[in-house]
Amino acid sequence: MAERWQDEAWAKDMWWSGKTTRRRLLGLSATAAGALGASMLVPAPWRAAFGQAKPFKIGVLQPLTGTAAAGGKTALVGTQLATDRINRSGGINGRPVELVVADYESKPDVGRRKAEKLLVEDKVDIGEGGYLSNVCLACMPVFEEHKTIWMIGVCLDTTITTSKCSRYVFRPFDYAPSQAVAFAPYLVNKLAKKWHIVFLDYAWGQTTRDAYVEQIKKAGGEIVGTTGILLGAPADTVTSSVSNIRGNFDGVFAIMFGANAVTFTNAAYELGLFKKAKYAGDGAVAESTHLATLGQKIEGFTGVNRYIPVLTKPLDTPAHKKFFDEARVKLKQIDPSGPDPDRYVQSNFEAMNFLKLGIQKSGFRDREDSMKLIEALEGMEVKEGDDFPQGDKTLRKEDHQAFLRQFIFDIHNNKHRLLEVVAKDKTVVPPACTFAKA
Amino acid sequence: MIPFDQILVQIVNGLVNGMILALVASGLTLIFGIMDIVNFAHGELFMLGAYIGTTVFLTTGNFWVALVGSVVAMAVIGAVLQVAALRPLVGRDPLTTILATFGLSLVIQNYALWQYGPVPRRIIAPVTGHFPLFYVEYPVYRLVIALLSAAIIGGLYLFMKHGKHGIWIRATTQDRVMAAAMGIPVPWVHTVVFAIGAAMAAASGVLYGPTIGVNHAMGFDFTLRAFVVVVVGGMGNLGGSILASIFVSLLESLASIWVSPAQAIIVAFVALILTLLVRPTGLFVPTPK
Numbered sequence: 001m002a003e004r005w006q007d008e009a010w011a012k013d014m015w016w017s018g019k020t021t022r023r024r025l026l027g028l029s030a031t032a033a034g035a036l037g038a039s040m041l042v043p044a045p046w047r048a049a050f051g052q053a054k055p056f057k058i059g060v061l062q063p064l065t066g067t068a069a070a071g072g073k074t075a076l077v078g079t080q081l082a083t084d085r086i087n088r089s090g091g092i093n094g095r096p097v098e099l100v101v102a103d104y105e106s107k108p109d110v111g112r113r114k115a116e117k118l119l120v121e122d123k124v125d126i127g128e129g130g131y132l133s134n135v136c137l138a139c140m141p142v143f144e145e146h147k148t149i150w151m152i153g154v155c156l157d158t159t160i161t162t163s164k165c166s167r168y169v170f171r172p173f174d175y176a177p178s179q180a181v182a183f184a185p186y187l188v189n190k191l192a193k194k195w196h197i198v199f200l201d202y203a204w205g206q207t208t209r210d211a212y213v214e215q216i217k218k219a220g221g222e223i224v225g226t227t228g229i230l231l232g233a234p235a236d237t238v239t240s241s242v243s244n245i246r247g248n249f250d251g252v253f254a255i256m257f258g259a260n261a262v263t264f265t266n267a268a269y270e271l272g273l274f275k276k277a278k279y280a281g282d283g284a285v286a287e288s289t290h291l292a293t294l295g296q297k298i299e300g301f302t303g304v305n306r307y308i309p310v311l312t313k314p315l316d317t318p319a320h321k322k323f324f325d326e327a328r329v330k331l332k333q334i335d336p337s338g339p340d341p342d343r344y345v346q347s348n349f350e351a352m353n354f355l356k357l358g359i360q361k362s363g364f365r366d367r368e369d370s371m372k373l374i375e376a377l378e379g380m381e382v383k384e385g386d387d388f389p390q391g392d393k394t395l396r397k398e399d400h401q402a403f404l405r406q407f408i409f410d411i412h413n414n415k416h417r418l419l420e421v422v423a424k425d426k427t428v429v430p431p432a433c434t435f436a437k438a
Numbered sequence: 439m440i441p442f443d444q445i446l447v448q449i450v451n452g453l454v455n456g457m458i459l460a461l462v463a464s465g466l467t468l469i470f471g472i473m474d475i476v477n478f479a480h481g482e483l484f485m486l487g488a489y490i491g492t493t494v495f496l497t498t499g500n501f502w503v504a505l506v507g508s509v510v511a512m513a514v515i516g517a518v519l520q521v522a523a524l525r526p527l528v529g530r531d532p533l534t535t536i537l538a539t540f541g542l543s544l545v546i547q548n549y550a551l552w553q554y555g556p557v558p559r560r561i562i563a564p565v566t567g568h569f570p571l572f573y574v575e576y577p578v579y580r581l582v583i584a585l586l587s588a589a590i591i592g593g594l595y596l597f598m599k600h601g602k603h604g605i606w607i608r609a610t611t612q613d614r615v616m617a618a619a620m621g622i623p624v625p626w627v628h629t630v631v632f633a634i635g636a637a638m639a640a641a642s643g644v645l646y647g648p649t650i651g652v653n654h655a656m657g658f659d660f661t662l663r664a665f666v667v668v669v670v671g672g673m674g675n676l677g678g679s680i681l682a683s684i685f686v687s688l689l690e691s692l693a694s695i696w697v698s699p700a701q702a703i704i705v706a707f708v709a710l711i712l713t714l715l716v717r718p719t720g721l722f723v724p725t726p727k
Contacts, residue, residue: 065548067655070556201700230700234659235650236455236687237703239580240694243447246573262558262651270649272568272575293558293651335555 055098059124066106078348111135115142133157133204153348158207161401165433170400173347176208177429182406182422183304184215192251199255201228224249254281261285269297288340308416309340323389353387399433443572452691456684457584463664465638471674472631478539481657482546487640488652492559501564516636563648672720681722
């Protein structure tokens with residue numbers, strides 16, 4: 001009997017046992033290397049238009065694999081959409097934009113490592129992207145250490161522009177305190193007085209919960225209880241958690257996104273929670289990418305969001321229509337179902353346009369000019385148009401937090417329906433940031 | 439004081455969740471018992487099965503056809519994977535197969551993301567309706583999943599106990615060299631077992647799909663928890679894994695009454711550590727005499 005099981009006579013014909021000669025291996029390697037080299041010689045489409053102009057290298061951090069990949073992929077579409085548009089229209093100050101995309105696998109430690117790599121090895125001029133708040137928080141010190149600007153594209157954790165703010169980090173979209181100020185009066189006056197909050201138990205969920213607790217109470221409502229659900233919690237754990245929600249409340253407020261939002265809505269609907277109480281929450285619960293999956297279960301949900309894919313007034317502008325159509329084409333390339341754009345596409349698209357305007361204004365050339373770009377971005381006011389289809393914005397100097405209008409909506413016939421627009425000025429909350437001394 | 443009805447609701451949750459977990463874990467433990475392969479790609483087979491289910495469902499509009507179609511397709515895919523990726527590694531260091539299945543899991547996950555896109559897919563439950571269970575309205579479909587899981591596991595048990603090929607599988611588990619000497623085609627037994635494991639993962643994926651929405655990351659949770667129950671139940675012990683699934687799910691459900699959901703998940707891992715410390719062969723394995 002043979003010593004190794006697979007050397008047995010009866011096992012011989014079970015797998016390929018041909019020989020790979022050195023000559024054959026070398027031949028294949030040379031062919032592969034040639035093909036790779038040839039593909040590298042073909043210039044990127046924008047290179048022909050810009051001649052020898054040195055591109056601005058923008059390092060983009062997104063979770064393209066792992067639990068948050070779904071959101072990361074749509075977020076990247078926003079960045080690419082804006083970049084294509086910038087390069088098509090002559091670049092920035094005659095220089096093209098080149099994206100260096102890093103996948104942080106939905107993990108903070110990988111995010112930090114990839115941020116280091118972008119800054120040290122790839123030598124990017126500016127950073128963009130984000131998505132998971134815990135990753136943003138982990139990477140912020142890296143950008144600060146390398147004195148490089150990071151224009152965050154998604155992360156919503158409040159502390160990013162409050163207690164942990166950084167002179168090098170900008171958030172060109174809303175955050176929970178603004179959303180809560182905009183939404184709480186509607187929640188209390190038009191939906192329910194007593195609320196139970198269900199939140200994702202990590203950085204963003206916790207700070208958003210705190211913001212809503214404060215504002216709902218301020219608006220005259222009451223918080224009866226809160227339930228934390230672990231980021232990426234298995235469905236049966238979510239079912240157990242939902243089964244424990246009981247008490248005297250008439251509204252359930254969910255602070256969730258991505259697969260967690262789908263799992264929670266499924267479980268809460270199945271256990272009849274929405275028959276007892278109104279269902280409302282952060283707009284991320286009902287992003288366009290979730291609607292088909294949730295079907296009837298999300299019907300009647302009321303939320304607040306900086307972006308909703310509707311083309312009715314005041315979002316019936318040519319700029320928004322253009323953005324909407326272009327984003328849909330691009331999204332279809334990554335998802336055959338062709339979803340409508342969501343807030344992740346919008347905020348990354350606009351983040352890149354903030355950078356474009358800042359670079360144009362400051363004459364930024366590379367990382368050495370970071371401070372010039374920071375000064376150009378601080379306090380920047382932008383108007384609704386092709387660069388900012390969502391609406392006007394102010395990027396506040398004191399904390400690098402943007403303020404913008406909010407949309408209160410509900411889900412009607414499996415589509416977003418705009419109920420109210422909260423003006424930009426009504427979403428402003430006082431700054432709570434002290435930048436570290438340079 | 440915790441209301442008694444809340445405890446009862448959580449016991450029902452624990453039993454239902456336990457049966458679903460048992461279906462996933464039984465495929466995993468079967469593969470380990472026969473092939474000594476710790477299949478890190480099992481969760482991805484669960485996920486891929488669910489995706490194939492959505493495709494068949496979209497084409498036919500029938501959940502049961504989707505279930506059967508997915509099971510058959512995944513059995514074939516499982517067989518191909520075993521022959522192409524795992525068979526050449528038989529007899530090598532166990533670490534090699536761990537790395538190979540881990541690699542497979544990454545490939546399958548990213549394939550699903552590329553093929554189906556990031557938007558979660560929908561598969562509609564064939565049974566709707568609720569029944570009152572104290573203060574909640576319990577969905578009938580969750581009971582259907584539990585019963586179907588039990589039926590599939592029962593079918594597997596009968597096949598293993600009485601079927602000719604089931605006997606071949608048991609013989610190979612006990613002594614693969616002797617089984618080969620008796621004329622049992624051991625490599626093909628391995629292939630069939632892997633195909634059965636993949637098919638069971640697919641069945642759980644399709645059954646569970648309507649309650650969570652099908653997405654590329656759905657397999658990860660199950661892989662981790664299925665490994666916990668396989669260890670707690672005794673590696674390669676089918677009955678032990680089923681009991682451990684129910685035990686761990688009950689523990690988690692009941693724990694969620696007193697502690698936060700995040701801490702409730704820890705209970706499963708505490709059970710795992712205690713098992714490894716106190717009874718490494720598994721809690722539900724008879725003590726050798």
